Amino acid sequence: MPNPETSHTSHTSHTFQVDLRGLVDLLSHHLYSSPRVYLRELLQNATDAITARQARFPGAPATITVRTGDTLTVTDTGIGLSEADVHTFLATIGRSSKRAAEGELEAARGDFIGQFGIGLLACFVVADEITVVSRSAAQPDAPVVEWRGHSDGRYTIRTLPSHEHPEPGTTVRLTPRADGTEWTRPDQVTALARHYGGLLPYEVTVVDPGGSADRVNDTPPWERRHGSPLARREALAEHCRTAFGFVPLDTIDLDLPAAGLRGVAYVLPTAVSPSERAGHRVHLKGMLLSDRAPELLPEWAFFVRCVVDTTSLRPTASREALYEDETLAAVRDALGARIRDWLTGLAASDPTLLHRFIDTHHLAVKALARYDDELLRMLLPWLPFETTDGNVTLEEFARAHPTILVTRSVEEFRQVAPIAAAAGLGVVNGGYTYDRDLVHRLPEIRPGTAVTDLDPATVTAHLDSVDPSAELAAAAFLTIAREVIGAYDCDVVLRSFHPVTAPALLLDNREARHERTRAGLAEGSDGLWAEILGSLRSETPRAQLVLNHLNPLVRRAATINERGLAVTTVEALYGQALLMTRRPLRAAESALLNRAFIGLLTHAMHDEGTAPGPTPEPRKGQ
């Protein structure tokens, strides 16, 4: 038997080494979007330290002072660090006093912004050395301690005389590297402090090398006291103008106590594309997390821009975006509901504003109403649609037309609308995004209304047939017309319809055209493709050229005896109707138009040549 003792291989234990330079490089090039985040991390640590001190010593000083110059310092009157704290929290990357139960600070946990234990490293993006000088508020007798860390991973700790930091709190000092000075210039620091810390709950001041101090933060405008509702509205409009550069159509207050979220949504005064997702400004416990977070609101709410401050949403490690979790999903739904309530509330309280809103954002509302029955019910009466009665609401239109026809495309509407209107039909242009879907949902909301897609047969059925004698008189011409136009998979009929100025109407739709294209391809190909295309073949739908017997030109055309002229006339009538459909022409159709045009010219010149009359005088000089 082998001896278990001797068969053991020996184990030695090692500890991971972290290359700090590699880590800083990772942070600066891959985690953070810009070196400027160093200031955010410093402000955030200062804020957390003050929060910790306030929790234990309410009423203690609570200020953050940033001093700019050759070196940059951030001083806070926060909880400070004892020597033991420094060993615990500053000597190990990834260790944080704010995350796990760390004894004393546990009570205040959840109130902090930081949690990852990597924030301070952001300073190495702009400086090679960081000095932290601190005095603990929790142990007032403990000596002042200095930690000096270098970007290569070395650090030293020493204690200093008491006067080096007379009051509890912490001062962090950076000496910017040459390539970091862009981010540490006095004006830049003031702008960054305002950007990130503008809503922090403690006084934040930036002092320039000349000694002048600039307070950069303020109470959020929605929390401030205002003299009157009007004054509040004006203050918020001004805030929106500075934050986003527009004066809002209206302001919606946002308040979700369960998520510790408060803020405002500003309604855009101009239309935006639904695909352009709005960037919202999200603050976490006052600190700006992102100024373009689209994920805060549902996609449909693209007509507002929000500014919110929250305690519950989680940041990603870069602290530049929101962590997509259940809380965020719940917040998004709740904010969506709030915006919808505002919209539906307008209908009852401020119809004028609702009209202005709809004039600007009807596309947005239509997009939203497709997914939201309640909203559809409440807002459909207010939404404008293009119809044969002009631009009217569906409610108005349905009152006049118990059966509503809806076209599939804008071109179909343009072509058929005047004729349908003259025949007393009610047609809605369904060619615009969302419109056809919405019109089809009308019967759910308004029982007794019928909605059908417009097809050519519906229109022809409403055109008056001509009396048999007229049909007979035109028989020869119609035969030639059917021969010529039949080649384009199109039937020819003679009807009477208004307006009399329209000589011909081409009834066609996209599906039929596609089917004809497919059939054409099947004929032109051989082998496998012909079989596949052929097997798809259904009966090829034909378009219909409806000639208007009320139109004087058509009446004259019907009496043409000469075959050549009849062919040219038919081609010209078909070509003109084709142009009216405003769809792209195919090669054969362009050729037909060309031929008809030349044919008509030839006929016109031929008439001119044979017409009796005075011979024109030769012009002088010829």
Ligand SMILES: Nc1ncnc2c1ncn2[C@@H]1O[C@H](COP(=O)(O)OP(=O)(O)OP(=O)(O)O)[C@@H](O)[C@H]1O
């Ligand atoms: N101004 C300060 N006052 C007191 N303690 C501080 C200060 N700055 C840093 N610390 C201590 O150093 C620790 C590490 O700070 P660091 O910024 O690296 O991480 P963090 O703030 O805990 O988390 P995050 O990476 O999310 O910012 C903190 O947890 C805190 O205990």
